[in-house]
Amino acid sequence: MAKPEVDAFIEAFPEHTREMLQNVRKAIHNAAPDAEEYIGYMMPAYKFHGALVYFSGYKNHIGFYPGAAGVAYFKDEIAKYKTAKGSIQFPLDEPVPVDLIGRIVAFRVRENLEKAAAKSKKTK
Template identity: 50%
Template sequence: MEKIRNVILKAAPNAEESISYGMPAYKLNKKPLVYFAAFKNHIGFYATPSGHSHFSEELSHYKQGKGSVQFPLDQPIPYELIEKIVLYRSEENLK
């Protein structure tokens, strides 16, 4: 989880960290950026529907919900993809 935190903060160094909905949350320009949480078998990553729909092809082999994706713990965590999503969401939030 610390690695995901570092990836988020590298991609969005001005993001504000907090806890929201009981999980690490990041805001940029006072708007939600991303959230994530650890579960028994996966990392839940929440980048709002727009953050996921823009990367639908790259996220297609992961289990998803509206604005969420599950990264299984028995597979490598896609840190580069997380960084790309955070950069995309940062651009959205700064508009």
């Protein structure tokens, strides 16, 4: 379900950036339809058995934040992008790699489910 505060966040950007942000949002929803959407750290965020991913728009790029494990696992596929420990920058002058984003989100979903299962075993 779309959240009005995330809609408002995206609407504040110029048209081209807005379209790219909507593509990122759709890729996340497709890969994690049960994730809860909210604003966290002043940007769109998703949680599913814990924090999942965040994203935002900037002057020259879309920032995508799958955490350190998400960046490390896909390091070869994201080599062409500027990265940091837990973030990836997708330039505004290139199409958003929605397939890649979807695979990263699916990886994070699996990772969170594995962590939740391990935690559940410990408490039994």
